[in-house]
Amino acid sequence: MIELHDCAALAAHCSAHKVDPQLGRRVVRRVLRHGQSLQTALEELPQAVPVEWATGLAAGLLPLVDQQDSQADGATKWVFRASNGSSIESVLLRIASGRRSLCLSIQSHCPVGCRFCSSGFLGKPRALQLTDVLGQVLFARQHLHAEGSELRNLVFMGMGEPLLEERLLHSALERLTADGGFGFSPSRITVSTVGIPAAMLRLSESFPKVRQALSLHSARQAVRERLIPFAKRHSLEELRRTVQSIGESAGAQVLVEYLLLEGVNDGVQDELNLATWLEGLPVKLNLIPYNPPLERTSLGTVDFDLRATQRAAREAFAGRLRERGFSTTLRYSLGSEISAACGQLAVRPR
Numbered sequence: 001m002i003e004l005h006d007c008a009a010l011a012a013h014c015s016a017h018k019v020d021p022q023l024g025r026r027v028v029r030r031v032l033r034h035g036q037s038l039q040t041a042l043e044e045l046p047q048a049v050p051v052e053w054a055t056g057l058a059a060g061l062l063p064l065v066d067q068q069d070s071q072a073d074g075a076t077k078w079v080f081r082a083s084n085g086s087s088i089e090s091v092l093l094r095i096a097s098g099r100r101s102l103c104l105s106i107q108s109h110c111p112v113g114c115r116f117c118s119s120g121f122l123g124k125p126r127a128l129q130l131t132d133v134l135g136q137v138l139f140a141r142q143h144l145h146a147e148g149s150e151l152r153n154l155v156f157m158g159m160g161e162p163l164l165e166e167r168l169l170h171s172a173l174e175r176l177t178a179d180g181g182f183g184f185s186p187s188r189i190t191v192s193t194v195g196i197p198a199a200m201l202r203l204s205e206s207f208p209k210v211r212q213a214l215s216l217h218s219a220r221q222a223v224r225e226r227l228i229p230f231a232k233r234h235s236l237e238e239l240r241r242t243v244q245s246i247g248e249s250a251g252a253q254v255l256v257e258y259l260l261l262e263g264v265n266d267g268v269q270d271e272l273n274l275a276t277w278l279e280g281l282p283v284k285l286n287l288i289p290y291n292p293p294l295e296r297t298s299l300g301t302v303d304f305d306l307r308a309t310q311r312a313a314r315e316a317f318a319g320r321l322r323e324r325g326f327s328t329t330l331r332y333s334l335g336s337e338i339s340a341a342c343g344q345l346a347v348r349p350r
């Protein structure tokens with residue numbers, strides 16, 4: 001089957017069946033960009049096409065295993081069956097302003113093993129395919145098309161560390177930003193990472209407009225390593241140089257993510273270390289509330305003793321960093337009561 005996001009294969013398929021490539025591009029636009037179903041897009045073609053051509057096309061949707069809708073904030077979580085048989089989760093965020101964002105997964109569990117994240121599971125994940133990543137986006141587009149709205153932003157902040165799947169990530173970004181494909185503006189895509197300097201630089205070189213988000217969570221090496229075991233591999237100074245270099249070469253601001261945990265990284269010394277680390281960097285700081293797992297059972301690496309910094313303390317922390325001159329926002333999580341917020345997407349038994 002020819003998947004619509006594969007422009008070269010589609011062109012060859014059109015040529016083999018003597019179909020005007022314009023018709024192929026029209027189907028792609030309607031399905032991948034506008035979220036129409038493949039069947040409707042084919043039925044609405046202005047001229048007849050050979051049956052073999054039409055039946056040889058596949059939109060590339062993933063089988064849906066489960067859907068949960070938040071009654072509190074409009075988030076929707078989907079669980080899909082990936083091509084390797086594992087489950088992956090995506091979250092559609094319906095922001096109050098009307099914006100629609102999709103948080104998507106690139107691994108079926110995450111070998112980084114952060115202590116605050118239910119996706120962490122030490123062990124090698126079985127690789128996902130390009131169609132698994134793009135299928136999440138297509139599903140969201142079709143779902144929103146039916147609701148009469150549009151998908152605007154993509155964030156690689158679901159299950160998995162995108163820079164450990166660098167080739168897959170780059171292929172997905174090519175298809176997602178291709179004019180003849182999904183057609184997303186690169187500036188509406190964010191890739192989150194715990195910090196793999198060489199891969200961050202390559203991403204910035206290949207996709208300078210794609211936004212990078214660095215999960216810092218502490219500017220004290222020992223605390224960072226406690227929260228993110230993978231952090232042992234790269235020092236805070238190395239990460240600092242990387243962020244600086246991305247700013248200089250791509251003119252891009254990296255988003256620095258900082259999850260606030262009571263008694264772990266929200267003290268006076270933490271704030272001072274953070275301020276020192278941020279000084280002079282082209283970044284925006286985003287403070288994130290902790291969303292503990294809803295169930296105290298996990299297959300993975302979660303530390304169930306972690307607690308969220310209270311809201312008033314989070315606001316005070318943000319206020320002090322703003323006073324120091326740092327551009328700082330406080331994130332409010334969506335979907336926490338359906339286990340769809342940051343850190344709650346879970347490894348599932350198979």
Ligand code: SF4
Pocket residue numbers: 110111112113114117118119120121158159160161194343
């Ligand atoms: S927070 Fe991100 S990098 Fe850390 S375990 Fe979860 S998915 Fe992996």
